[in-house]
Amino acid sequence: MSRNPRYDILFEPVRIGPVTAPNRFYQAPHALGTGNQMPNTRAAMREVRAEGGWGVVNTGYCSIHPSSDDSPLPYCRLWDDEDIKVHSLMVDAVHRHGALAGVELWHGASGVGNRLTRVTPLSVSGVSSGGSYPGWISLTKSRPMDRQDIRDLRRWHVDAARRARSAGFDIVYVYAGMGYGPYQFLLPWMNHRTDEYGGSLQNRARLMREIIEEVKEAVGQTCGVAVRFSSAELLKVPGETMQTEAHELISMLSDLPDLWDVKASSWTVETASARFSEQGAQEPLVSFVKALTSKPVVGVGRFTSPDEMVSQIKRGILDLIGAARPSIADPFLPNKINEGREDEIRECIGCNICVSSYHDGVPLRCTQNPTMGEEWRRGWHPERIPPGNPEQSILIVGAGPAGLECARALGQRGFAVTLAEAREQLGGRVTIESKLPGLATWARVRDYRTNLIQTMANVDVYRGSPLSAQDVIDFGCDYAVIATGAQWTREIPRTNGYPVSEIEGDAVFTPDDILDGAEPEGPVVIYDFDHYYMGSCLAELLRQRGSEVTIVTPANAISAWTFMNNELAEIRVRMIELGIGTVFEHHVTGFSDGVLQLSSIYRGIDARSIDCGSLLVVGVRNGNDGLYQELNSDADRIADSGLISVRSIGDCRAPGTIAHAVYSGHECARNIDAGDSIPPMAWERATILSEV
Ligand code: ADP
Ligand code: SF4
Helix, strand or coil: CCHHHHHHHHHHCCECCCCCCCCCCCCCCCCCCCCCEEEEEEEEHHEEEEEHCEEEEEEEEEEECCCCCCCCCCEEEEECCCHHHHHHHHHHHCCCCEEEEEEEECCCHHCCCCCCCCCCCCCECCCCCCCCHHHHHCCCCCCCCCCHHHHHHHCCCCCHHHHHHHHHHCEEEEEECCCHHHHHHHHHCCCCCCCCCCCHHHHHHHHHHHHHHHHHHHHHHCCCEEEECCCCHHHHHHHHCCCCCHHHHHHHHCCCEEEEEEECCCCHHCCCCCCCCCCCHHHHHCCHHHHCCCCEEEEEECCCCCHHHHHHCCCCCEEEECCCHHHHHCCCHHHHHCCCHHHHCCCCCCCHHHHHHHHCCCCCCCCCCCCCCCCCCCCCCCCCCCCCCCCEEEEEECCHHHHHHHHHHHHCCCCCEEEECCCCCCCHHHHHHHCCCCCCCHHHHHHHHHHHHHHCCCCECCCCCCHHHHHHHCCCCCCCCCCCCCEECCEEEEECCEEEECCCCCEEEEEHHCCCCCCCCCCCCEEEECHHHHHHHHHHHHHCCCEEEEEEEEECCHHHHHHHCCCCCHHHHHHHHHCCCEEEEEEEEEEECEEEEEECCCCCCCCEEEEEECCCCCCCEECHHHHHHHHCCCHHHHHHHHHCCCEEEHHHHHHCHHHHHHHHHHHHHHCCCCCCCCCCCCCCCCCHHHCC
């Protein structure tokens, strides 16, 4: 297949100072969860994007000095010459595929806690950024930078830029955004200085200008010097000569950098999930920039549609299409467009599981792309998979995310695959849950897989086919894979937190009941100890239907886990807007005659009761593993049937996120003929560092 001429513009080269990007696909700097400690994993995770056609591939935030230490979060660093070789590994990997490699040099100033290095954090005027937010409190304040500190900060940037050039990077960033480094100097409410670095915007921008000039002087002959600037906050500050200070700043520095990378001012806005933002939502933050500079402009916006990308360029918003999440979900997105295979793009669903893995301190995981993070240690490639034996047949029972991914990957391996689904519709939980408010993109998990499966002659799909154990035996296949999902229960915890007993009653519901169409009588109380999206999504749904809704939770926030995937604040805002009531830090202890008994998680103090027409328990899911257990309970029957193995995958094996289910299905497909239930994988070791 060949490229649609409509998309030719996406494949034009773009000059960035002394270097040229081969096309407009730009993997923007984004955290990876690997740091310097996992150089091989990191190199492979970046390389796969270059291989997939991204013209520029950047690191995540790369600290320039021990006074910028974001521990325990994983960040990479260029603190001294010893750190260079770790980066060369990635640069060489990216260069192998003709892409440019960029490094996001970063100084956190007072946006870091320096928990590891114990250096007192530096700041423009002693004001700690984010210091009032408990999640980031480091219990140490920052100290204002004196003139020597400012000279040092400029020198650290230059030293790190030289090291970056030694590592082979083509693009070097100056980071002036998200509360970090010279960005703090720009903000009037952070910068209270009375010297030449405070006061007028000219003065507040002095440090940013000096760093750009000095980095250009040091490496600008060979490296493009990019500036990453967060525009959102200064777009709200009226300017003296232009409408805002953001406009004034860009026009002041206009052509000084070789590239403007413009984005939001906070991480939660920059990575807003699909539940709370559309593709291209950040356009207002960047659309003013191109008019004020002749240098190329890049921005992000969870772009997965090539038509939207073309529109961004033709409308003069962007020159380069920045992407973090779309490049994680599909490292081969550019190549697929180039080859006229845009219907094969594995579109990001905007769930932010990737964000949560960075917060977990582990290499990024992705709901859509189960190979992300496994490129080096398991040798998994997002597009290629070792062939299997086409003579062998595999029956998969259940076509949710786990069964669909398993069928797709086994089909790609060439096995004779049969996928049987009890319902008429494929997709399992994603088909059902994508109808919840804000979750429509989740159907992409199904659609990507069904699109490919329908082109595979070796995969047969049977809908409306609930299978029994005898059906599986009678089918006469070599391998059986049970992917029958999970169901929500009415189990509630005792006050020690462990769910043990079911709460009885006609007015007690589970999410499955509501998703099946049940209409509970109000007022509805949602007892949420699942802590992810389901409780707040159902609250939204029931409120839309007119019910009075209260969420009771043992946590001190609604959907408390979503602190990890950056949705927490948006969920809270939505719940307030909808008038959802809340009772935090309480368990449900009883329910009868329209009254719900509650007890505080703190040794039972503050017991109370509230009116409740219906109780919706959002807590525990149990795997539908009856079929799997029945098959496995009789080894002789299995042996007689000729089955080599029966495996369970996804929620049936252990209920989890959709990402867990997809991963489980993929892992099974890769290893079904390998024998080991947990195949070996490579581990990064300190000794590897001396070899790179
Ligand atoms: P997962 O997330 O693990 O893929 P889902 O709950 O999304 O799990 O999907 C499980 C699928 O399995 C559902 O579509 C369900 O209809 C199907 N299923 C459950 N039991 C059977 C069965 N006995 N035969 C065929 N399909 C089944
Ligand atoms: Fe997109 Fe979700 Fe994958 Fe992140 S985890 S890249 S948001 S699909």
